[in-house]
Every structure is written in C-alpha cells, then in structure tokens.
Amino acid sequence: MTNNYALATTNVIQALSEEIARLKGRSMVEPEWSKPALITEPSEGIRGVGVYRIIYKPTLTTMSIGQGNVSARKARHKGVFLNKGKDIISKGGATSPSITGQKMYQYDPDINNWLFSFCVVGNKKVAVEYEELLQLTEEPEFNELSMGGIN
Numbered sequence: 001m002t003n004n005y006a007l008a009t010t011n012v013i014q015a016l017s018e019e020i021a022r023l024k025g026r027s028m029v030e031p032e033w034s035k036p037a038l039i040t041e042p043s044e045g046i047r048g049v050g051v052y053r054i055i056y057k058p059t060l061t062t063m064s065i066g067q068g069n070v071s072a073r074k075a076r077h078k079g080v081f082l083n084k085g086k087d088i089i090s091k092g093g094a095t096s097p098s099i100t101g102q103k104m105y106q107y108d109p110d111i112n113n114w115l116f117s118f119c120v121v122g123n124k125k126v127a128v129e130y131e132e133l134l135q136l137t138e139e140p141e142f143n144e145l146s147m148g149g150i151n
Contacts, residue, residue: 049067
C-alpha cells in the first residue's frame with residue numbers, strides 16, 4: 001500500500017516551491033500597466049488575474065483600484081454603469097452588483113469620461129496585496145479602505 005498522504009504532501013510542497021520560484025522571478029520586474037483607454041473600448045491583453053484602475057478622464061484622477069479577473073471586472077463595472085448605475089439582474093434572478101459602477105454613474109453619467117487601465121500579475125495573492133498597497137498609497141475616492149480589509 002502506498003502512502004497517499006505523504007505523496008499528496010510532497011506534491012503540494014513541489015507545486016508551492018515552483019510557485020515561489022515564479023513569484024521571485026516576477027518580483028524583479030514591475031508589471032506593465034496598459035495605457036488608459038475609454039472603458040467602452042476593447043482592451044488588448046486583458047486576460048488573467050491582475051489589478052486595474054478606474055480613472056476619471058477630465059482630471060485623470062484614479063477613482064478606484066481593484067483586482068481580480070480584469071476582463072470580468074471591467075465588464076461588470078461598465079455593465080452596471082450602462083444600466084444607469086443599477087445592479088444587473090439576470091433572467092434567472094442572479095444579481096451582478098458593482099459599487100464602483102454605481103459610484104461612477106452617480107459621479108458623472110457620461111461614459112466617455114471614464115478610463116480603464118490594468119496590469120496582469122498572474123497570481124491572485126499578489127493581486128490582492130498589490131491592490132491593497134496601491135489603495136493605501138493613493139486613497140482613491142471610490143474605494144472604502146475598511147471594506148477591503150484595510151485598517
């Protein structure tokens with residue numbers, strides 16, 4: 001009989017060691033941010049986990065910083081905005097909320113005044129930490145730091 005627990009533990013240690021090596025390599029290179037573009041425009045290279053900014057075009061002020069699957073987050077914020085700042089409810093009754101989309105619409109309902117910029121970091125834990133640090137240093141108006149677990 002094989003020791004499946006020992007094999008499972010060894011496999012996890014190996015996978016984590018490989019992930020640490022990748023992270024160490026990435027830590028030496030700052031992620032490349034996309035050029036801010038209208039939130040309605042398609043974004044090239046947007047696939048994956050990353051960090052994004054919602055920027056108010058008239059002042060070029062970052063109003064929100066977030067993280068996650070950047071393509072899905074962009075679509076959600078834009079969708080709620082285009083729904084006059086109201087959460088989207090599917091035919092099945094599922095709600096797709098976006099406080100950021102709501103705040104954008106309330107602040108300025110002209111979609112052409114909203115820009116989106118992002119960087120792909122490829123690791124959820126790094127994206128969460130990077131988002132937190134950016135929010136702490138930049139204090140974007142739409143982010144409630146206490147809501148994100150930041151004291």
